[in-house]
Amino acid sequence: MAKIVYISGGQRSGKSQFAEEFVLHASSHPVYVATARVLDDDFRERVRIHQDRRGPQWTNIEEPLYLGRLRLDHRVVLVDCLTLWTTNFFFDKGEDRIEEAFECIKSELDIFLQSSGAQMIVFVSNEIGLGGTSPNRMQRKFADLLGLVNQYVAKQSDEAYLCISGIPVRIK
Structure with missing residues (x-):
């Protein structure tokens, strides 16, 4: 089973750049898994x-849903990010089906972690729960x-890190 590293923080907290540097210390040819669906300019x-910040040493894979399909034997992998990946399930399933979305996400994560063959997987995610409860129902559900x-x-x-104002703090 791969070593798992979790990196979280707010928007523009420096978490992605920290994650990229972390991964590059472990491998000279890492894999970047992009989970976003690009919908606007x-x-x-x-x-x-x-992409410009990362160099040609990265192998880039775009996978908006099915991480469990990826075979990354003995590679160091950066999944950026869980927030956008979760967004894809949230909108595909609908805001009133978060339990179903969560079960799909857990299943896909379990398959990925058990069968990817990766040496290390670094997950990046946003910490959106620090700002209080939104008055918007959809935002609360998400x-x-x-x-x-x-x-x-x-x-x-x-291992787990929280990035605050560009400073990574180890929390696990």
Whole structure:
């Protein structure tokens, strides 16, 4: 089973850059698994900036749902990010079916962790639960789902970090 590292933080907290550096210390040719569905120009630009920051030593894979399909024998892998991956399940299943979405996510994660063959998997996610409870029902439902996913991955992790203002703090 792969070593699991969980990295969380708020938007623009430095978590992705920390994760990329962390992975590059473990491998000179890591794998980057992008989970986002790019739906607008602003997000497309964010993706481009991330891609430009990474060099040609990265193997890039785009997989918005089925991580369990990936075979990454003896590779060091960065999954960026659980938040966008969870978003895909949330909208595919619908906001009133978060229990079903969570079961699908857990199943896909379990398959991925057990059969990917990776040496190390680093998961990046957003910590969106620190800002209080939203008055918007859909945002509350999503925060609930992402909180469950983050807890599930963090409990299985060998190491966990929280990035705050560009400073990674080891929490596990």
